Amino acid sequence: MVRNGFLSPAESGKFINTRAQHVRIHEDGLEKLCKEMFSSLKDNKLQIPDAGADTIHPNKDHPQAVDWIFVTDSLNFCFWSQSKETQWIVNGYTGYFALEAALHRALKEGYDITNPEYYSKLTEEQLSHILRGDTSAKIPLFNERISVLHEVGSILINKYEGTFLNCVKESNKSALKLLEIVVNNFPCFRDEAMYKDQGVSFYKRAQILVADLWNFFDGTRWGEFRDIDKMTMFADYRVPQVLVYFGVMSYSNELMEKLKKDHILPSGSEEEIEIRGCSIHAVELLKHNLQELITSTGLSVEVPNSSLIDYYLWCYRRKHAKEMEAIPYHKTLGIFY
Template sequence: MALSEFCSVAPEVVRPGHLFPRRARNEGRRLGSAAVVAFITRLARALTIRMSVLSPKDSAELIAKNARDVTIDPNGISKVSNVVLDCYNRGLVGTHAWRDHPLHPKVADDTAAQWVFLVDALNFNFWADNSAEYFAVRWNGALHSGYYSLCAVVARALEEGVPILSADFCRSISLQQVQHIFRSDTSTDIPLLEERHRVLQEWGHVLSSMYDGSFANCIRECNKWCQVLLRMVVKNFTSFQDEGTFEGLKVSFYKRAQILVADLWSCFNGQGLGEFKDIGTLTAFADYRVPQVLAYFGALRYSPRLTALLAKGNLFQNGSKEEMEIRGATIHACELVRKELKKRKLPSAEINSVLVDYCLWDYRRRHENEVEHVPFHRVRCIYY
């Protein structure tokens, strides 16, 4: 992340020609020179993380403008904008929807932050080779699939007395323990179990060694700047390093790192550990469901070659050109939707790219039967 980019994202933190960030100077007046030194140290670490890698927003624009198999249709963008606007008018767009879900934390405290981090560390790859039956977990009388199956896994483990939110427990967790925790209530096992085992061990190890076992300590170090938190997570937890190379340039998507910040924002209703002054700098989260919805509305158009590959269920490689074009175009399309809504005089602070993503992801779940005929791109990886 270049200094100029950080300045444009959070101008109140650093301005060219200033030796000390404004935030640090204010903290220094209040707390003394120790606060200045501590904040500058954290800021410098964040600024030096992967400075040669384009941000998700810049990566998406680059990819969308140079893609050969994926194009963005303005008419489709208008349709999607209308859908988001309708959801907004019906009260379906907002952080309250996240908090209202029965599987999400109800008390916004350090434990909730730990829960969000654990879940988003494991929030990837739930689709099944046989779409007739997915990995699913029964909890509280209901069978949950997809992302919510993961939430149910955590709820079930905690109910059974498994200390799954403990960093010390996870750093030494065995594969057999992970197999038991992720046991399915259908005949389909969760994909990438061994990868989830490694992610859990890293999650526990880094939290224990760097943050005294508590993700809340990590959050407090970012001084309410989500871009600083995002870069800290990406630097210290390798499973969040969702990057690739496109046309010779290093690009990033950071799906899980960004949704981690967004979920904290939602869980805490933009307050306390979820207060971020630059929440509007996050992009949509490039997974496999949001592009499916965008294609359903005609916002994404695929070439005949790519359409044929998708239709036959081709397994794409993470980092392949086709995959990066779909993911990059997804992020950029959601940015265009956000800008379209801003033109309609809606409060930009109310409908940012996070909420556009939430809306489309929820739309797919509510209209699964209608959308399912549109094939999604299949990739086996830990990033989404």
């Protein structure tokens, strides 16, 4: 548990799954995806599908590398658009990669985008220039992004001497401790909801922030966390699409019709909560099944944690984007994913 009154993401996923009315998890789908992932185990680790784009970021020795990751994940939400004509694109990149491209461009152009003293006071005009796209299409929820930068920047200045590195140091190499620090001190990361009179949590952006540090630094230095395996998947709108594609999850006829018609699901609605919660639980089950399969074969292979499974599925979706078009994904306007 990270915050009083709210179940942890893993506990939330289990709680939601046992009560869900619009989403179901299927054992045969879990088995199918488990075999697919097992076939991707090579050289003692899970091979991530080529997503067709490389991440764009400073190198590991950059003095502001940790703060770069923090700023990027503070803004890592809501990239979907209603049509390709309104899609935000930066240097040919879309979605999260477009955000990285925009921030990397800002650094090269001399904007102090990793410094909270700068971004906590950004004007609309300044941020609009930094996040300018290849076309007239703008990044979704622009005003919310300004508010997020002002909020997290002010908190870093007032509580952490102007750098997220001090939060990482305070966590003492514990992923769960860092998650707790982020959620308790930065309100915009409090990805929580009420479901069946119970407080549940997902903490998508907070967990991916921890996992990004771990991945960026290869589990060393500022990315060394002894309990990184305690993180769950990052409940967004794309990974559930892959889970439905493989038959791991299915939606009620009513919910599927809404998604096909591009209805926007309100943040905190029962259907949205069930999609996200069941996705978390499905990946926890998938991890368990994969561990059992690896053990039964007697192979000496590292069991991927939920963060790696999430990244595998996210990249699988990008690599097989055309096949995925037949599966509608849910759309929700909000800052949590």
